[in-house]
Amino acid sequence: MEPLIWDAGFAIPTKIDDLINLPRKNSLWYLLFATACCGIELMQTGGPRTDLDRFGMVFRATPRQVDLLLIAGSITYKMAEEVRRLYDQMPEPKYVLAMGSCANCGGLFSRGYSVVKGIDKVIPVDVYLPGCPPRPEALNHAMMTIQKRIQKDHWAQRMFNEAEAITK
Amino acid sequence: MTANDILALLQQHFPHTPFELQQGQAGDPWILVPADQILPTLDHLKSQHGFVFLSCLGGIDYTTGLGVVYIIRSLEKKCEVTLKVLLPYDQPEVASAHALYGNANFFEREAWDLLGIRFSGHPDLVRIMLPDDWEGHPLRKDYVEAPDYHGIPTTRPDSHALLTPLYPAKPAAEPGATPEGA
Helix, strand or coil, X not given: CCCEECCCCEECCCCHHHHHHHHHHCCCCEECCECCCHHHHHHHHHCCCCCHHHHCCCEECCHHHCCEEEEECCCEHXXXXXXXXXXXXXXXXXXXXXXXXXXXXXXXXXXXXXXXXXXXXXXXXXXXXXXXXCCHHHHHHHHHHHHHHHHCCCHHHHHHHHHHHHHC | CCHHHHHHHHHHHCCCCCCEEECCCCCCCEEECCHHHHHHHHHHHHHHHCXXXXXXEEEEECCCCEEEEEEEEECCCCEEEEEEEEECCCCCEEECCCCCCCCHHHHHHHHHHHHCCEEECCCCCCCCCCCCCCCCXXXXXXXXXXXXXXXXXXXXXXXXXXXXXXXXXXXXXXXCCCCCCC
16 A cells, blocks of 8 residues: 555545455454363463464453454364353454364364364354364464454444334 | 282171172273262271272263273372272162262262263252253264254265366276286
């Protein structure tokens, strides 16, 4: 983008969606929620080597303050209903990252009786991250994929459409 | 102190109880105890011979019947003994050991949860790991998985079936044709 130099100062022409998405993707807060060994890798990703904080990503201990639900680990049927409850408590816009084989398809436990065969059977998933468990670099890449996904979002348009639908 | 020594001690104290020493293809031998005698046996071993620690209590489905395994350990004699109880499928019930060993409480709830073994006299015999409304006991060999749990399907389409095969399938050899290179 080329700044337009005016007499009184300068202005940056942009789309309202880009303007909204830029802070959204750079302050992506995720829920502190780990159910298995993927949670260890998640902690490692928050550590100094692949520092998630430099993307503005910090964990929150309540679903009411987060944008991203990270399913880190295997989800049993008993837990799946709690995951659904956490997801329902998150404010829009919300994103879900299924981390590791267990969250993707049941993984190692896909022949078992107690583990959900993929968290996409319970809640919608935006990004699937394979691995058992994925390395911190892989999780970092998945987070950046989520950022790209957010940058493409037409949130202003959606808000406008919803407001229009309400007034009609 | 081997299982043989403990069996001799038990026979001496309970002369009319048919204990049986058994040995599998591998591992330690075990003492098979009649199901109605397990509580006096455990009580005797705990109070008289110092087997104060219940290492493990588990259930097994032998397909011919169910079994309960008690592994108790004596800390002063530094030895361990395995006791087993066989139960029939239609009436899998055995006395609870929670009054002797406090940690038997959770072990027995687990055995009830996964195998459906009832422990009479247990203070709170409810499921410990699976949801309360779960149907069936999943570690039984005849357990059939339900198609869904609260609307969550328990199966996933076979991912290999979705892939296109890398090589076309070979046509079946016609009868009478000579094999290649013959």
